[in-house]
């Protein structure tokens with residue numbers, strides 16, 4: 001571990017010198033002199049006086065360096081039957097023209113642009129065009145419903161919304177325009193324009209204030225890169241918190257660029273000219289960092305995939321893409337491989353493709369369960385690397401650093417802290433735990449470059465959600481431990497955030513939606529273990545006095561309600577009607593107890609419980625409906 005230890009120690013003992021060296025590897029317009037400063041709350045601000053433009057660093061710089069004819073994007077869309085390659089020069093040209101088109105709609109430095117797009121190259125064009133103008137993009141995942149889009153539009157207050165006529169879910173065409181229209185109708189903030197990319201499979205009707213992408217781009221004047229401060233926001237990316245209101249994670253520009261560039265080399269072992277494939281969506285942080293910015297900043301080719309791991313058309317889809325595009329490193333969420341494993345338990349599809357190009361497989365987004373890890377390890381001839389990070393951190397916090405010093409893999413561990421991240425585990429009183437002892441996983445300030453610089457227009461929430469629990473430390477919200485060898489083990493969230501198929505969702509928000517139904521007096525939504533999706537939400541509801549609803553129809557109504565408000569991605573599919581919910585004497589629902597029962601874990605009834613007999617109603621309902629492993633649960 002010598003090379004790793006040396007680099008890690010340097011990053012922690014002298015972060016200024018370490019990150020000054022890394023910064024020198026980006027093409028700045030004005031290189032920073034002030035490497036690390038702190039704001040009045042003691043939070044790190046990186047490269048305050050530096051000026052650059054990440055679109056320039058990701059595109060123009062490479063074209064200037066002779067990379068113009070290299071593929072920047074391989075787009076592969078089995079759901080439409082199309083494939084397309086865009087070179088760095090072609091991408092630069094399209095981005096410059098689309099930036100000009102956005103400018104024509106009034107978008108300038110500092111303005112926000114909401115992007116609601118499927119996995120098409122134009123999603124990347126729109127993001128990079130915003131970066132080119134110094135505008136702030138906020139990409140919203142296509143699986144979110146109008147309400148979620150409206151909440152984000154209202155918070156970000158964009159000048160323009162960019163969308164497409166539709167997305168395609170395997171064989172289901174999802175028209176986006178009605179979703180955008182409904183979101184705009186619900187939002188108090190009204191953007192001045194909506195730019196829409198028409199797709200062959202479904203052409204949308206345009207109304208007042210709507211513009212056809214192609215027509216705007218065709219006549220637009222190409223825009224040059226606008227120099228921005230390193231601390232200027234590049235994007236806002238909303239993520240679920242414990243309440244219904246998502247948090248707008250703000251990412252700065254310079255620190256993010258430096259960190260991503262460093263990670264491509266040290267974590268993923270990628271060199272310019274090589275092909276990186278991250279099978280996620282531009283609506284998630286993995287998409288922002290490892291489909292768009294990091295591969296391009298490093299001069300790599302990125303694969304943009306509009307399809308699923310299975311059914312488009314089969315469980316060999318990923319293997320085909322890896323072989324066809326000669327992918328060196330592949331990154332996805334474990335849930336994708338659980339889906340593949342279910343359809344192709346023996347991994348027969350592997351034999352159909354030449355995977356000799358593949359050197360590593362990275363997994364993140366949720367815990368990598370040991371059965372999936374072993375399934376992959378037994379079938380692939382490359383390291384299978386679990387690594388851990390979050391929307392907030394923007395890049396890996398703990399990983400096996402293949403480009404620095406590969407280490408032995410331990411199943412269930414994300415390996416070691418990445419240089420820059422002083423990961424610690426604290427007990428309730430803020431004391432460091434012993435090796436193997438579980439606690440709250442925190443990162444000691446200063447956080448390295450690339451991590452969130454705040455919550456959009458809500459400094460108070462940033463402090464209360466992340467910085468207040470243990471002053472001087474960023475609270476990750478994950479629990480875990482570090483072993484004697486310094487390996488990090490992440491065991492799961494310590495709050496009411498759940499992870500469904502690698503999607504981070506708030507049970508608190510689902511409770512607000514379920515609780516808003518006229519028949520529901522009270523409810524709790526808990527995440528329970530699921531063999532395919534990792535976790536799925538289940539609702540426990542108490543009916544209002546006098547309501548005698550048919551349970552099956554009520555369940556259908558509540559499922560539809562969550563789908564309408566949050567979106568299909570919530571995977572809310574089960575409701576149990578109960579008489580009572582276990583609560584503390586102060587009225588707090590004992591969610592952890594409910595989760596333990598549902599997951600079949602041994603549970604103790606806390607002494608603070610108000611009405612122990614109330615538990616029986618929950619136990620009966622769970623057993624009756626065969627929820628999770630509740631039938632196997634037992635009292636300690």
Ligand SMILES: CCC(=O)SCCNC(=O)CCNC(=O)[C@H](O)C(C)(C)COP(=O)(O)OP(=O)(O)OC[C@H]1O[C@@H](n2cnc3c(N)ncnc32)[C@H](O)[C@@H]1OP(=O)(O)O
Nearest residue numbers: 142143169280284285286333336364365389501502568569
């Ligand atoms: C490290 C930092 C991070 O954690 S960033 C987050 C990383 N997470 C990820 O990359 C997500 C990984 N998960 C996936 O890619 C998908 O879940 C995979 C594994 C491909 C499975 O997809 P799928 O079979 O559609 O299941 P699902 O649970 O995702 O979807 C549930 C329902 O939602 C729908 N949906 C999904 N995406 C969209 C979309 N873009 N637009 C519209 N609808 C969407 C699905 O069709 C599905 O609908 P239905 O319930 O079947 O009707």
